[in-house]
Amino acid sequence: MTAIFDEELNALKEKILKLGCMVENAIRDSVKALVERDSELSKEVIKKDHLINALDVGIDEECVRLIALRQPMARDLRFITTAMKITTDLERMGDFAVNIAERAIELNEEPQLKSFVNIPKMAEIAQSMVRDALDSFVTGCSRLPYEVIKRDDEVDDLTVRNFEELLGLMIQDPKIIPLAVKRTYIAKYLERIADHATNIAEMVIYLCKGKMIRHMELPESE
Amino acid sequence: MVEEKNIFGIREFSIYYVDFTAVKNVNLDIETNKITAIIGPSGCGKTTLLRSLNRMNDLIITCRVTGQVLFRGVDIYHRDTDVIELRRRVGMVFQKPNPFPSSVYENVAYGPKIRGIKKKSELDEIVEKALIRAGLWKEVKDKLNESGLSLSGGQMQRLCIARSLAQQPEVLLFDEPTSALDPISTANIENLLQELQKTITIVIVTHNMQQAARISNYTAFMYLGELIEFGDTDTIFVNPQNKLTEEYLTGRFG
Secondary structure (H helix, E strand, O other): OHHHHHHHHHHHHHHHHHHHHHHHHHHHHHHHHHHOOOHHHHHHHHHHHHHHHHHHHHHHHHHHHHHHHHOOOHHHHHHHHHHHHHHHHHHHHHHHHHHHHHHHHHHHOOOOOOOOOHHHHHHHHHHHHHHHHHHHHHHOOOOHHHHHHHHHHHHHHHHHHHHHHHHHHHHHOHHHHHHHHHHHHHHHHHHHHHHHHHHHHHHHHHHHHOOOOOOOOOOOOO | OOOOOEEEEEEEEEEEEOOEEEEEEEEEEEEOOOEEEEEOOOOOOHHHHHHHOOOHHHHOOOEEEEEEEEEOOEEOOOOOOOHHHHHHHEEEEOOOOOOOOOEHHHHHHHHHHHOOOOOHHHHHHHHHHHHHHOOOHHHHOOOOOOEHHHOOHHHHHHHHHHHHHOOOOOEEEEEOOOOOOOHHHHHHHHHHHHHHOOOOEEEEEOOOHHHHHHHOOEEEEEEOOEEEEEEEHHHHHHOOOOHHHHHHHOOOOO
């Protein structure tokens, strides 16, 4: 049974990585569509979301099947429960990419308010968090998931800074409020994406150490 | 009387068969009125350790032990130990159901009779109580005089449990009690063990790891005669600390 089970676990891991890749691309493309005012690219992101959803469901079904048939224990059990939670986080990130793409289409129909500064930076950090969280899931236990969790603070700070900046502009010129509000939404979506990446990193720590660290002060990594 | 937390204290305990060391320097506490499961691959010493808890190993002439097994604080390997009384207080149920070739009633009444209880009404009461506790009364109350060997496998095993219960034991040792039973009989026995645990301490050796996970409070993992890891069953099955335990549980052993 072991050899087959190992193959199944590897196949599950690869499915998660594939989902992660699709989600990373969706985030990257949605932000690109926004910054480069490319509504066609936005539509692509929206159109492809059903593929992410289908893979998410497929992974969940596979996890339930493995629990039922293989009755995993110890690390295998933690791996499968982690996979189930990670896939949910990834799917939600995909939804936020769709939300960014939708706002991009709306904003592209209006004149450019001002160039984007904080948003591309936030997107860059959020994407690196997703990538590193998934890397740590694949490569095993390291300092990486702890780094990911720390990086979430940077995204939170940028969200606040972005809001304050836009608030200043809105006070000066209330006519821009509809556009500025959409921009604050986008920052919020990115901030939420970073939160989901943090969840993944926390689950990777659970996978490695068997300890749930959610809703706690971040322990120093060993 | 205040119950001690641990009914057994196994101290630096080793068991030898001639030159072979079957159990190596084990230290383990068995908590009162809990279920402790002992798991491990074949030949790891788990059954030998279990059998040492009521000195069943005495029946093997080449077997010798060092260290202590404290039962309620008293070393059962001390020369003053009344072994017959020890085995009344610490009963054992085996892998293969082994009723005596006599009636259902006689199977359960045998122990009390040997202890000197002769009054029919008293014996009747003991037999009924033991069969009720073993969850068998409803099924056999109309065939108490039929042979114990005429029952189904699961019923025979519960009859053996009733036979032990009639001796009012404080501990019951189970050596793979369900490995010869179908899933329904297994579930019956497992439910029964959890019921009995309220008043009796249970130690069970099992090859079925899911069974250990389902019913036990504590799990001990043994390998090559050594106790590798002992802890809460939750911890052992979700997050074992020892690499050998992890490999055994996930089927990646050796």
